[in-house]
Amino acid sequence: MKKILLGGTALAVAAMASVPAMAADTNVTSGMELKISGFVAFQAALLLDTTGTDGTRDRDYDFGSNARLQFDFKNVTDSGLEYGARIRLNTINRKDGVKADREYVYVKGGFGTITAGDAPGTAGDFGYIFAHDSVVSGMGFKASYGDNLDGRYDYGGSDFMSLDPTYHSGLGNDTRVKYSSPTFAGFSFGIDFAPVVGGSGHSGPGGTNDLSDNGGTPATIDPVTGEVTLNNGDDVQFENVVSGGVNYTGDFGGTSVIVAGTATYGNGVANHWDLETYSLGAQVGSGGITGSINWVNVSSGFGGGATDKNFNTVAGSLAYQWDAFEFGLGYAYSWGEKNNNQTGSFSSSFNDLKDNHIVSGTVAYTIAPGLLTWAEVTWERQNFRKDGIVLEKNSVDNTVLMSGLMVSF
Numbered sequence: 001m002k003k004i005l006l007g008g009t010a011l012a013v014a015a016m017a018s019v020p021a022m023a024a025d026t027n028v029t030s031g032m033e034l035k036i037s038g039f040v041a042f043q044a045a046l047l048l049d050t051t052g053t054d055g056t057r058d059r060d061y062d063f064g065s066n067a068r069l070q071f072d073f074k075n076v077t078d079s080g081l082e083y084g085a086r087i088r089l090n091t092i093n094r095k096d097g098v099k100a101d102r103e104y105v106y107v108k109g110g111f112g113t114i115t116a117g118d119a120p121g122t123a124g125d126f127g128y129i130f131a132h133d134s135v136v137s138g139m140g141f142k143a144s145y146g147d148n149l150d151g152r153y154d155y156g157g158s159d160f161m162s163l164d165p166t167y168h169s170g171l172g173n174d175t176r177v178k179y180s181s182p183t184f185a186g187f188s189f190g191i192d193f194a195p196v197v198g199g200s201g202h203s204g205p206g207g208t209n210d211l212s213d214n215g216g217t218p219a220t221i222d223p224v225t226g227e228v229t230l231n232n233g234d235d236v237q238f239e240n241v242v243s244g245g246v247n248y249t250g251d252f253g254g255t256s257v258i259v260a261g262t263a264t265y266g267n268g269v270a271n272h273w274d275l276e277t278y279s280l281g282a283q284v285g286s287g288g289i290t291g292s293i294n295w296v297n298v299s300s301g302f303g304g305g306a307t308d309k310n311f312n313t314v315a316g317s318l319a320y321q322w323d324a325f326e327f328g329l330g331y332a333y334s335w336g337e338k339n340n341n342q343t344g345s346f347s348s349s350f351n352d353l354k355d356n357h358i359v360s361g362t363v364a365y366t367i368a369p370g371l372l373t374w375a376e377v378t379w380e381r382q383n384f385r386k387d388g389i390v391l392e393k394n395s396v397d398n399t400v401l402m403s404g405l406m407v408s409f
Contacts, residue, residue, distance in 0.1 A: 032075040032084065036409075038068040039142045043404035047155060048377075052396040053346040064154060067092040068143055070102075082108040086119075090143070101173050115178040115192075122178060122190040123171055126245025127164035127262040129281030131292035131317040132328035136364050139326060139372065140408035146374030148362045149315060149330035157380045157398050159344040160334040160356040162296040162313040165264055165277035170198045170237045170304035186250045191243065197266060197275075198237030198304055213239075213270040237305045238275045241266035255286040272305025290319045302342070309340035328362040338385065346396040350384035357381045375403040 047060040069092065074084035088102035104117025132148040144152045150163055162168055178192035196210050213236045245262035259282045266275035281294035293316045302311045315332035334356040336342060343351045360378040367373055379399045387394045 032073045035072040035074070037070045037072070038089075039140075039145075039406055039408040040067040041065060041143070041145050041404060041406040043145065043152070043402055045155060046401045047399070048401055049379075049397055049399040050346075051398075052350075052394070053156065053398060054348055062155075065093060066143065080109065085117075110182065112182050113180040115180070116176075118173050118175050119178060120173055121166065121171060121176060121194070121264075122180075122192045122243040122245045123165040123262050123264045123277065123279070125180070125190055126247050126260045127166070127279040127281070127294075127296065129258060129260060129283050129292050129294045130163055130315070130330075131283055131285070131290040132319045132326075132330055132362065133317075134283065134285075134292075135290055135319040135321050135326050136328070136362075139364060139366055140370060141364060141372060141374070141406065142408060145404060145406055146362055146364045146372070146376060148328045148360045148376065149317065149332050149358060149378075151360065151362075151376060151378060151402070153345075153378075155398070155400055156345040157378075157382075157400075158358065159346075159382070160311065160313070160336065160342070160353055161315070161332045161358055162298065162311070162334070163294060163315055163332070165243075165262055165279050165296055165298070167296070167313075168303055168311075169264075169275060169277055169298055169301055170272075171241070171243075171264065171275075171277075172197075174198075174241075176241075183249070186248050187246070188249075189244070189246045191245075194241045194266075196236045196239050197241050198272075210236075212236075236269050237272045238266035238301070239269050241275065255284065258283040258292075266301070268301060268305045273301050273308040275301035275305065277301070288321045290321075292317045302336075302340070307340050307342060309337035309342075311336045311340070324366040326362075326364040328360075328364070330358075330360045330362075332356075332358045334358075344382045344384075344396065346382060346398055350382075350387055350394045350396065352385040354383040354385050356383070370408050372406045372408055373404065374406075375401075377401045 043064045045062050068090055070088045072084065072086050074082065076082045083106065085105045086102055088100065089098050090101040091099040102118055104115055104119035106113055106115045130150060133150055136146055141147065144150055166172060174194045174197045176192045176194035178190065180190040181188050243262065243264040245260060247260040250257045261280045264275065264277045268274040276299040278297045279295065281292065283290065283292035296313045298311045300308045313332055313334040317330045319326060319328045336353040340353060341351050342353045358380045360376065362374060362376040364374040382396045384394045
């Protein structure tokens with residue numbers, strides 16, 4: 001994501017916010033429709049257990065807040081061709097300022113949809129199958145608030161779990177061109193291409209930086225040994241990244257079924273390993289109950305190309321919606337191949353992940369249209385093979401209770 005300075009952005013946001021009927025489709029001077037959506041959220045957290053984690057803490061409770069603004073522009077020609085654009089300011093708070101993570105244009109017709117810009121990829125579009133999220137998203141929850149396994153790990157954790165191939169692989173809202181097909185008898189497919197992925201010097205504007213694996217920042221050369229060190233902060237992680245996915249969606253007498261799979265490949269550059277990921281998932285829903293199971297494999301390139309060792313996650317989710325309530329339960333099991341040398345956010349002394357367990361329970365409630373609240377407890381255990389240079393089995397536990405309030409529009 002690229003950081004946007006507040007001066008000019010604040011004026012632009014204020015101007016757009018002055019358009020009547022913010023959350024509704026509104027005609028603008030170009031004849032396009034403008035829709036403004038987003039949220040403002042407050043969250044309280046209580047750390048219940050931090051066994052084995054690094055450091056000392058002066059308190060075990062905290063407050064946090066965040067907001068998002070999204071601007072969608074759309075028009076349809078007389079021939080039925082739809083086109084438009086999206087700008088999303090995903091992070092708006094006093095710590096991070098304002099950050100944009102999506103800016104793209106699209107054209108849609110009977111041939112499918114072509115998207116170009118900083119947009120989600122096929123690996124996320126088709127690879128993310130998570131029952132709890134499919135229910136609470138319909139209630140208006142956004143940005144991982146009250147999202148069970150896919151919740152906000154602001155106090156550490158979720159270092160190895162993948163609910164789709166974009167987690168921990170380096171993939172994200174990179175600058176790409178994507179094609180999404182129409183649906184034929186329930187089936188659809190997608191494919192996308194990104195020239196470069198990763199590195200702070202390789203965001204949306206492109207240019208000369210994108211032509212160098214080190215982001216245009218000169219390498220450091222040791223005058224004695226001649227050893228070359230790249231500027232890792234600007235490094236490209238992968239080049240020529242291609243993702244593809246297939247999805248089937250159907251309804252059988254009131255029972256909804258989703259099955260999807262993805263594959264992604266990319267060449268590792270600037271001392272990063274090649275990227276190779278796969279996913280396969282299914283979801284079934286009927287009578288207010290929705291369940292899903294998803295498998296994500298990163299055969300190479302885990303941690304943004306940090307290792308060539310194999311990582312896997314199997315995640316299950318069960319959601320029940322009753323009136324204005326939703327009850328969600330999730331479990332994810334992740335494991336890594338030996339000698340992966342990966343550490344977690346809880347402790348820097350442990351490395352070489354063996355396996356990772358996460359269990360989460362959530363209660364979500366709609367107080368009034370657009371006014372949402374939730375309570376959630378998440379327990380995580382990370383088991384490592386090594387403690388420094390001593391080969392031992394070492395574990396870290398973390399349990400967090402979170403609750404909050406959101407206005408979603």
